[in-house]
Amino acid sequence: MQQTFYKYQGTGNDFVMVDNRQQAFNKRDTKNIAFLCDRRFGIGADGLILLENHDTLDFKMVYYNADGNESTMCGNGGRCLVAFAKHLGVIEDKAVFEAIDGLHHAEIEGDIVKLQMLDVDVVEKFDNHVFLNTGSPHHVQFEDAIEYFDIKEKGSKIRNGEPYFTEGTNVNFVKKVNDEVFRVRTYERGVEDETLSCGTGVTAVAIAMHAINETTETLIKLNVQGGKLKVSFDVDNGVYKNVWLIGPAKFVFKGEI
Numbered sequence: 486m487q488q489t490f491y492k493y494q495g496t497g498n499d500f501v502m503v504d505n506r507q508q509a510f511n512k513r514d515t516k517n518i519a520f521l522c523d524r525r526f527g528i529g530a531d532g533l534i535l536l537e538n539h540d541t542l543d544f545k546m547v548y549y550n551a552d553g554n555e556s557t558m559c560g561n562g563g564r565c566l567v568a569f570a571k572h573l574g575v576i577e578d579k580a581v582f583e584a585i586d587g588l589h590h591a592e593i594e595g596d597i598v599k600l601q602m603l604d605v606d607v608v609e610k611f612d613n614h615v616f617l618n619t620g621s622p623h624h625v626q627f628e629d630a631i632e633y634f635d636i637k638e639k640g641s642k643i644r645n646g647e648p649y650f651t652e653g654t655n656v657n658f659v660k661k662v663n664d665e666v667f668r669v670r671t672y673e674r675g676v677e678d679e680t681l682s683c684g685t686g687v688t689a690v691a692i693a694m695h696a697i698n699e700t701t702e703t704l705i706k707l708n709v710q711g712g713k714l715k716v717s718f719d720v721d722n723g724v725y726k727n728v729w730l731i732g733p734a735k736f737v738f739k740g741e742i
């Protein structure tokens with residue numbers, strides 16, 4: 486039986502979107518989800534996202550990585566889902582929805598979606614990196630050769646190595662441009678490759694840079710492979726609150742398989 490699929494992208498982080506309000510999608514078919522995300526044999530995407538009904542909120546988000554497994558929060562995916570929900574007429578310009586990491590507020594104006602992310606109260610600082618969870622786990626470290634290093638080799642070594650191993654982490658490489666702007670490239674767990682952008686990743690980078698005193702700014706611009714994102718936050722005694730991920734989320738196509 487044919488199914489309708491949509492595709493959205495946020496700064497090049499791209500997703501197959503499914504209107505699953507009728508609960509028709511087979512969530513247990515990991516192979517099918519991986520097929521739909523396959524860039525040669527399927528539609529092709531970094532992940533697949535279900536929009537589902539919620540008893541009290543505007544909708545519920547269910548996120549799967551390209552490997553077909555359900556995963557933790559996807560910031561760019563959340564922004565794309567808000568744009569998708571507006572396209573379907575589920576919301577107008579504001580949304581409150583449930584995702585695996587809790588409740589999210591969002592606003593949409595044109596192509597720009599602002600998504601409120603989790604508060605962050607634990608930022609682990611090490612000699613050469615920072616680790617924090619912004620809805621997904623993120624390892625953050627500086628990389629001077631950020632435009633021409635082997636991110637797949639370096640990123641997969643960190644993602645699979647000590648102390649992450651099988652559960653893994655996303656790996657963000659950063660180069661400071663100035664106090665307000667940072668260049669970021671991300672190796673994503675569950676995609677097992679570089680993605681053109683990672684929403685929870687740039688959120689982690691912005692907070693990490695503030696936490697290690699690389700900046701005192703609380704509105705930070707992140708230049709990623711697929712475009713530009715912004716992250717804003719308040720800091721209250723080392724707790725990062727009112728955290729917002731801001732950037733474009735665009736419709737790509739609607740199709741049947």
Ligand SMILES: N[C@H](CCC[C@H](N)C(=O)O)C(=O)O
Nearest residue numbers: 556559560561621683684685
């Ligand atoms: N691959 C990530 C989830 C998606 C994160 C990324 N696409 C984002 O925009 O936050 C993980 O398994 O932790």
